[in-house]
Amino acid sequence: HGGPIETDAVIVGAGPVGLFQVFELGLLEIKAHIIDSLAYPGGQCIELYPDKPIYDIPAVPICTGKELTDNLLKQIEPFGATFHLGQEVTTVQKQDDGRFYVETSKGTAFLTKTIFIAGGVGSFQPRTLKVDGIEKYTDSQLHYRVRNPAQFAGKNLLIVGGGDSALDWALNFCAGNDDGSANKAESVILLHRRDGFRAAPASVAKMKELCDAYEMQFLVGQVTDIVEADDKLSGVKVTGGDGVTRVVPCDEVLVFFGLSPKLGPIAEWGLALERKQIVVDTEKFETSVPGIFAVGDVNTYPGKKKLILSGFHECALAAFGAAPYIFPEKRIHLQYTTTSPKLHKVLGVD
Numbered sequence: 001h002g003g004p005i006e007t008d009a010v011i012v013g014a015g016p017v018g019l020f021q022v023f024e025l026g027l028l029e030i031k032a033h034i035i036d037s038l039a040y041p042g043g044q045c046i047e048l049y050p051d052k053p054i055y056d057i058p059a060v061p062i063c064t065g066k067e068l069t070d071n072l073l074k075q076i077e078p079f080g081a082t083f084h085l086g087q088e089v090t091t092v093q094k095q096d097d098g099r100f101y102v103e104t105s106k107g108t109a110f111l112t113k114t115i116f117i118a119g120g121v122g123s124f125q126p127r128t129l130k131v132d133g134i135e136k137y138t139d140s141q142l143h144y145r146v147r148n149p150a151q152f153a154g155k156n157l158l159i160v161g162g163g164d165s166a167l168d169w170a171l172n173f174c175a176g177n178d179d180g181s182a183n184k185a186e187s188v189i190l191l192h193r194r195d196g197f198r199a200a201p202a203s204v205a206k207m208k209e210l211c212d213a214y215e216m217q218f219l220v221g222q223v224t225d226i227v228e229a230d231d232k233l234s235g236v237k238v239t240g241g242d243g244v245t246r247v248v249p250c251d252e253v254l255v256f257f258g259l260s261p262k263l264g265p266i267a268e269w270g271l272a273l274e275r276k277q278i279v280v281d282t283e284k285f286e287t288s289v290p291g292i293f294a295v296g297d298v299n300t301y302p303g304k305k306k307l308i309l310s311g312f313h314e315c316a317l318a319a320f321g322a323a324p325y326i327f328p329e330k331r332i333h334l335q336y337t338t339t340s341p342k343l344h345k346v347l348g349v350d
């Protein structure tokens with residue numbers, strides 16, 4: 001523990017655009033640290049549509065959100081960026097020497113010459129279940145994500161929500177499901193506020209099949225209270241569509257209300273904003289604070305389109321825009337990856 005990490009560049013956000021920023025900085029021999037509040041890279045591509053095909057990445061006729069992320073990770077490998085995942089960047093402060101002090105929710109600190117904000121629509125936080133007294137069970141008996149499926153094996157589960165995550169996990173843990181997955185629960189009750197689902201129709205059909213076979217139970221209603229015994233959660237009270245409140249015993253409650261992106265701390269770093277987006281120029285994609293750049297969905301400028309391909313372009317120009325802060329003496333020339341021996345060296349393809 002020797003104080004803040006000193007570096008040339010910090011990238012806030014490891015979505016597709018933050019990842020490609022590593023590449024564009026790498027070509028200019030700028031090493032980066034990259035931070036994301038999620039426990040894994042990929043941003044919206046991984047969090048919202050890992051299996052959906054994307055058709056508008058140039059020269060990649062079709063790839064899923066997961067494939068795009070995997071390929072970006074492979075492409076940036078030569079540049080050895082350091083990942084700091086599962087932590088939100090909370091603080092950005094300009095220092096007297098012109099550098100920036102950056103700190104995360106886990107206390108990781110940096111002193112950096114430049115910052116690239118690739119925060120997308122903000123850091124994803126799960127929408128929580130709002131019931132008096134239930135917060136204290138968060139991560140013990142109340143869960144908003146499944147980190148370790150094995151911990152739910154043999155338990156009585158109440159799964160709340162009507163989207164793909166709720167349905168997928170309900171099916172996954174259901175003992176009657178024959179997809180061969182391990183970690184079967186003792187029982188699975190799915191609870192949703194209405195008898196209509198946002199999830200994939202095939203999952204809904206499978207769920208109904210399992211309910212008909214008494215392998216799973218589906219309830220319409222909302223959690224309105226908790227039931228406790230011996231300082232533990234023994235169940236919840238569910239108020240049904242009929243207005244009747246019933247006790248539903250369970251060992252674990254899993255809530256999948258989706259993730260709501262929050263611009264969060266980015267709004268407090270003194271940058272010019274316009275409708276919760278960071279205002280940049282289109283020459284360097286620099287913000288109102290010199291040395292801080294913003295790329296991808298998080299920025300705005302005349303004609304901005306929130307597309308991955310626009311973000312990639314922005315990364316290239318932001319890297320060139322940042323180079324003078326890092327190498328004030330050096331003239332930076334554009335070089336082609338096909339023909340430049342220097343780029344071959346940094347790419348490790350010599």
Ligand code: FAD
Nearest residue numbers: 013015016017036037043044089119120122123296297308
């Ligand atoms: P994001 O992907 O949003 O990533 C930002 C990352 O920053 C997140 O991981 C977040 O956790 C992190 N972050 C934010 N704030 C902080 C902080 N303070 N500290 C630490 N980390 C932070 N685009 C296309 O071009 N083609 C498509 O076909 C397409 N299909 C789409 C389909 C769907 C369903 C959706 C929702 C979007 C689609 N998009 C598509 C849009 C595309 O996903 C976005 O343009 C792209 O993800 C933006 O990338 P980004 O890296 O700027 O931001």
